[in-house]
Amino acid sequence: MHRYRLMINPYAIENWVNDMACQGWHLKKFTWIRFTFERGEPASYIYRHDEMERFDKHYEEDYLEFLKSSGIEQVDRSGNFVFFRKAAKEGPFELYTDKKTKIGNLSKKMTFLLSLILLNLFIGIIGLIGDFSEQTTDWVGFTLNMLNLVVVILFSLPLYKLMRVRNRLKRELNVFSD
């Protein structure tokens, strides 16, 4: 079975993948938009995502080998995104249990989203000014630049959600060491 979702907020996708697993649909393959599931026993696996470092092949191989030796199975990989799973009967499964790494991971995703938002906002606004500056309005350009602004709106909500999660973790760090 195929399902389509935009991988903007990986944490939301992860929750959804786990919901699907509870209903007996297990993630098999994925790209940034298309997710393939196959039928299996409901709730038999817990799924977690991780993002590999760019340009560090050695670290990556070592890390993946390390996860494998911890009984964690790699489901599929698309670009830097990897989904892992572990049998639910082996107990709770989290890749990151410390707040500092969680905050760091969130920050990386937020920087990525923010740069996409700013880039689209910039191109959109400069473009719109250009579209109307000539005597005849450039409707093709106008449509494309409106799409830039749609991207801005589409990506802002996930950014806001990630920011709230990060702020909550940061506030907890004021009192708790981890």
Next chain:
Amino acid sequence: MTQEHPPLTEGVYYILLALYEARHGYGIMQLVDEMSNGRVRLGAGTIYGAIKTLLERGWIEALDDDGRKKEYIITETGKSVVEFEILRLRELFDNGIRITKGVE
């Protein structure tokens, strides 16, 4: 904090303790779980990140890589860090007991 020996995180403290004997990542995870009666469950990503940092600081070292599973062991520097941490924990503990008159 501007202390000479800042507090360690619980994870780092337990990882260092686990490495008084050579262990691979999964071994660390299991021992920490066992020592803390399941209270401290370290994620594989967190352990891996900590191992990298501890190697950089020279608090642990990797043993000769014979198999596919790499083993690590604590260094002398690492041991002295743990000893300072125990002193700090003792201070926290003693002050706590002194002021609250102990917990039953």
